[in-house]
Amino acid sequence: MNHQRAVMEGYPRIALVAPGETRRITSLSASTIRRLVEAGQFPRPIVLSRNRHGKPVRIAYVLSELEEWCAQRIAASRGSPVDGLERQGASSN
Numbered sequence: 001m002n003h004q005r006a007v008m009e010g011y012p013r014i015a016l017v018a019p020g021e022t023r024r025i026t027s028l029s030a031s032t033i034r035r036l037v038e039a040g041q042f043p044r045p046i047v048l049s050r051n052r053h054g055k056p057v058r059i060a061y062v063l064s065e066l067e068e069w070c071a072q073r074i075a076a077s078r079g080s081p082v083d084g085l086e087r088q089g090a091s092s093n
Contacts, residue, residue, distance in 0.1 A: 014062065014063075014064070015062075015063035015064070016046070016048075016060035016061070016062060016063065017060055017061045017062075017063050017066060018060055019033075019045070019059060019060075019061070022061045022066060025066055025070070026066065026069075026070065042069060043061055043062065043065035043066060043068075043069055045059040045060060045061050046059065046060055046061075046062065047059055048060055
């Protein structure tokens with residue numbers, strides 16, 4: 001068995017998403033995402049690397065956090081709780 005695979009087996013799979021892919025997933029612009037992050041209304045990115053002055057040069061978003069944010073937005077838009085998403089096609093009449 002591959003050593004790397006053996007080390008990773010005990011951990012949940014975590015996917016990181018680049019800013020461009022985050023914009024595609026959410027259909028939001030970079031400036032809107034930045035504004036929502038600053039307001040605490042969007043998942044904060046993680047810093048993958050910094051330059052020699054400590055400024056972030058590469059960031060990513062956690063896919064599961066983006067999926068949760070999207071589910072919450074869908075639910076809020078349709079006036080239903082997140083766990084009620086399975087009813088999204090049902091008529092409210």
